[in-house]
Amino acid sequence: MNILGISCYFHDAAAALIVDGTLVAASEEERFTRIKHDYEFPDNAIRFCLNAGGISTDNLDYVVFFEKPFIKFDRLLQTTLSGFPQTYPLFTQSLRTWLFDKLWVRSTITSQVGVPKSKVLFSEHHLSHAASAYFASPFDEAAVLTFDGVGEWATTTLGVGKGNDLRTIKEIHFPHSIGLLYSALTAFLGFEVNEGEYKVMGMASYGTPRYADLIWKMVEQKQDGSFWLDLGYFSFHRSTVHSFTKKMTDLLGPPRAPETPFFTEATGYPDYYGERPDKYDELLTDNQHYADIAASIQAVAEDLILELARESHRQTGKTRLCLAGGVALNSVANARILNETPFEDIYVQPNAGDGGAALGASLLAWNTMLDSPERIVMDHAYLGAWHSEDAIAEAIAASGHTAIQYDKEEVLVDAVCDRLEGGKVIGWFQGRSEWGPRALGNRSILADPRRSDMKDTVNAKIKFREPFRPFAPSVLAERCEEFFELPQAYSSLPARFMLLVVPVRPDKEDVVPAVSHMGTARVQTVHKNSNPRYYRLIERFGERTNVPVLLNTSFNVRGEPIVNSPEDALGTFDNSGLDSLVLGDFLIDKELKK
Amino acid sequence: MKIAREIFDKFGIAGELLAFLWHRKLWWMIPFVAVLLLFGILIVVGSTTGVGPFVYTLF
Known part of the structure; x- marks a missing residue:
């Protein structure tokens, strides 16, 4: 079949x-x-x-x-x-x-x-989301919670799965949507909707949620978890150009201009921004204001999500929860569900959107x-494209690069560790590409997490992105709890997919400064059975440094999708400041180009 | 032959859409829809841009 x-x-x-x-x-x-x-x-x-x-x-x-196009068309007509x-x-x-x-x-x-x-x-949009989490989970029965911008009519659903039976208990309909609330504030903060939500989450760490009361004027939540947006603040339901109204700017002040350099006292002013602007102090104050707004929308979103999770538990009595929809990629909220609700375990599918x-x-x-x-x-996300060593060799030959081919994995791994310890930034391409937005060790950019300057180095040389964006750690699953406060890290499936933000142990913050984002990290646990070569690389790095952790960020430059083919990887290698590139068994150093 | 089959299929889908509106007791919308579609088609045919700057595709 x-x-x-x-x-x-x-x-x-x-x-x-x-x-x-x-x-x-x-x-x-x-x-x-x-x-x-x-x-x-x-x-x-x-x-x-x-x-x-x-x-x-x-x-x-x-x-x-x-999804069902006719029902969505019905929403268009009625709206x-x-x-x-x-x-x-x-x-x-x-x-x-x-x-x-x-x-x-x-x-x-x-x-x-x-x-x-x-x-x-x-299928139906949110039923597809629910199925993507529940039927991919290891649970025989579970509560299921989905939330995103909008599907046909539903924006949020509470459901329950038992065996092969999956049904929806409650729905919240458009235009009342956590995803659209977050997206409207994402636009307010000067970021691209459906792309900048991660940036808001990253920026939130540098602010305090002192405007949460103002955000709560825009949304009301009842005791049963249901919520209601005050549409006076929003225009996404009647405009393709604007997502918020004058009422929101009257409440929060002027929106942040897109592409404005963002820095606060905590982020510092990175060298790659160039010379300090004349209005440095004024911008510092403005940016802190916007960071506080980001922290406020994040705090309100987390509260909304937590109450929906508690309602899911009240309605179903289940001890496990499956999460799906774009909002389930909010890794900070996911960790809070695990810690602050009666659910004993959660599952989030790696491609929750x-x-x-x-x-x-x-x-x-x-x-x-x-x-x-x-x-x-x-239990792994390696479901995408793969390429034979012959295909990789052909791509390298066509690119004009000189590569060393390693017959023994152990020698390759040591060569990569030499470079990582020497402060080099490595493009790491192997096996099948990842399913979902996270690079999990097959299409990754890797660096030494022990160097505090590495965050700026990767941002400046490769990713060309803002200083407040975090870099994630990949850690051996068995040793995760030494570095990060994630109980039962070894058995956590969301942690395999980098879908939980957890505190870095205080005594380890100075050990892995490049992956600590204001004391937290979006951790990825790496298991030997699901990715043996990546596991061995981290293990070997740990043997040499006693830190079995690598800085891992997606193998792409700003505005591009994650690389898929060897040709994509070689192109990104040429057009960025990557020092070395691993393509399967091949290693290329930039200075060796013919 | 393939083109004819595709046109026939699209007529079938249009018929199913009308049946869908009727089944969901949205028959009262049909006159409005007809007028909106008529003006909408004229505008679509006469314009070149269809995507707004707010790129979140809600509809």
Whole structure:
């Protein structure tokens, strides 16, 4: 039984393929087209999945789309009519994609994939999210909580899973949405919506939530966890240009101008910003104000999420919780759920956003419609593209670089450790690319976390990003608790996917300063069975330094998707300040280019 | 032949959309929808940009 899941036409187009109860491949379209958050029909990702599964379209039994376009169209119509005439520009702008793409999804699938319409199924947006977490989790029964910007109508759902039965208990509908509340404040803080939310989370660490009371004027939460936005502050439901109104700026002051250099006393003024501006002190005060707003929206979002989690527990009585939807990528909130609610364990699928809904759609068909007894537990995220050593060698030859090929992994690992200890920044490319937004040791940029200057070095030479953005640590799972306050770190699945922010042990902050973000870290535990070469690299680094931790950030430059192919990696290597590049068994040092 | 099949399929989907609106007791919206669609199509045909700066695709 072969089931293809598809998500597209919203944020992150993706495809996932289940072949006879095995999840054989999953990838986002952006990795192939090199367009970040590409939302177009995922032709490339589908082709990759079918090749990875060794099947043709004739062998597909079902193709499942992640949401129901008609219900979403209903939302467009009703929102347009309820806000007419203010909503008319929004309607006309949206209509283009509806008339050309979104209404005809089934037709597109039948023609592009090449299956008859009888094989095309439609899930619901939040049900796909819920399935992507629950059916990929190791739990036999669990509460399920999903939240994002919006699906068809739902923005938040509480549900419960038991065996192959997954059902929704409660829904909160558009326009009342935690995701859209956070996104509106993301826009207010000068960041790109659906891209800058991570930046708000990073910026929040440098502020105090002294405006939380003001944010609570925009949203009200009841004792049952349900919440209500005061729409006077927002315009996302009637505008494609603005997400907040004058009422919000009257409350919080003028919005932050996009691309303004951000620095506070705590971040310091990085050298790579150039000379200090004339209005340095004024900007310092302004930036602290915006950091405090970021801290405030983060605090309010966490409170909303925690209360929804508590309500999930009250409603279901379950001891485990599965989380999905874009808001479930808020790793700070995830850790608080684990620590501050009655749930004993949580599971978050590594691709919790809309891309992951392609997986959820296929799992829903496999588990609920076909009632299959086998469960597919996702304990690693290495489901994307891979390349043979021959293909890597060809790409290197075409690039003009000189590479050393290592027959023995141990020698390669030592060569990389030499460079890391020497303060070099390494591009690390091996095996299959990761499913989801986090690089987990197969498409990563690595550096020595013990050097306090490494954060600025990586930011300045490679990532070209703001000084307040954190870098994550990869740590051997067995030794995680020595460095980070994460109880039962070894058995935590979200920690494998870098989905929990936890405190760095106070006595270790000075040991790994480059991955400590105001005393916290978005930790990734690395297990030998799921990524043996990456595990061995960290282990060897630990043997040499007694610190089995590496700084790990995604292998991309600002504005680009994570690299997918050796050619992408070589291109990024050439266009950034990376010192060395590991491609499978090959190692390239920059100064050795012919 | 393929084009004919695709057109036929799209007519089928349009019919299903009307059936969907009827089934969900949204039949009262059909006249509004018809007018909005008519003006909308004219604007879509006559303009070149369809994506606003607020890139979060809500609809």
